[in-house]
Amino acid sequence: MSTSLGAQSLFSKKLEGRVYSKEGDVAATTVQNISTNRATITDIDGFFQIVANLSDTLIISAVQFKEQEIVVTREILQQRMLHVQMEDALTELDEVVVTPYNLTGDITKDINIVKTDAVVTSSTLGLPNAYVLPITKAERELFEATSGGGLIPLNPILNGISGRTKMLKKRIARNNLYSRTERVKAFYPDSLFQSDLKIPEEKIDDLLYFCEVDPEFQTIVDTHDRLKIWEYIRRKSIAYRENNELD
Structure with missing residues (x-):
């Protein structure tokens, strides 16, 4: 009887595991045994349990992660816990070339095509003291120290x-x-x-x-x-x- 149970543990068991990532958001990650059509989801800390047999294939997936595929080996079945690190899924877009206003890429030609608004600054508006630098903190303190109102x-x-x-x-x-x-x-x-x-x-x-x-x-x-x-x-x-x- 014990021999039968020992042999069974080498080929099938309720596998315990934990999913983790650098970001830490691992709750409700799907763990699917596609060989037995069984599935479960991880708890808030990434822990899960699922029945697995030797050579079964596990698919671990979530929207925010790249899908992981793991084939159950004898070593995995003998482990106390399976640890699976997930990688962030990066959304990559196809390269798109945008050429608004029929731009050519040659700045000497495109400068005559693109119409831009005039730059509005105090100097372009001709305001007085447009080029005067603001006074420093020390200059402001000196002004306050040497000025005052009243008769004296x-x-x-x-x-x-x-x-x-x-x-x-x-x-x-x-x-x-x-x-x-x-x-x-x-x-x-x-x-x-x-x-x-x-x-x-x-x-x-x-x-x-x-x-x-x-x-x-x-x-x-x-x-x-x-x-x-x-x-x-x-x-x-x-x-x-x-x-x-x-x-």
């Missing part, structure tokens, strides 16, 4: 006595200097500082600070001549390397 405006007096006005002016000057130096740095790739000036990448900002404390640097930056600015940085880099023993 108290804000300028109190902020002057406390030193807040002087502090805000220094902050604006520092911010302007930093912004200007950042613009200069953006002119040239870091690799140029490293290859041409022999400045390590982690020292580039320090070199530019070494330059910006020199009043001559600001004058040269105001010329917007990138070659002249680079030549100045190159000369300063020689002194910087000597001071920091980089040679």
Whole structure:
């Protein structure tokens, strides 16, 4: 009797399994034994049970997953639980070429075909102060600190006595200097500082600070001549390397 049951367990059993996926949405996945025309669905955690015989074919499917086909082997029947990882189903569409307005793909020709609305901005409308940059937070705070109403405006007096006005002016000057130096740095790739000036990448900002404390640097930056600015940085880099023993 025991031999008969043992043999039966090798060829047929109520198979327990679990379906899982990266997304975790595995509830109500269909598990079908197409060899016996039996089917079940998984619970909210993906667990299922289904009677399976050796060499039966299981089809596991759901709308959101790619269909899985599993042939029941002796090893599967001997497992305590069958684990099945599902893959997300990707909806792929056939390639479609859309050519509205009879476009040719040649921009020099298509630009005369496509009609676009005029770009509306403050500058195209001719509004006053269209090119004025918005004031920074520090500039706004300075304005508030140095203005006030009434016969005797108290804000300028109190902020002057406390030193807040002087502090805000220094902050604006520092911010302007930093912004200007950042613009200069953006002119040239870091690799140029490293290859041409022999400045390590982690020292580039320090070199530019070494330059910006020199009043001559600001004058040269105001010329917007990138070659002249680079030549100045190159000369300063020689002194910087000597001071920091980089040679």
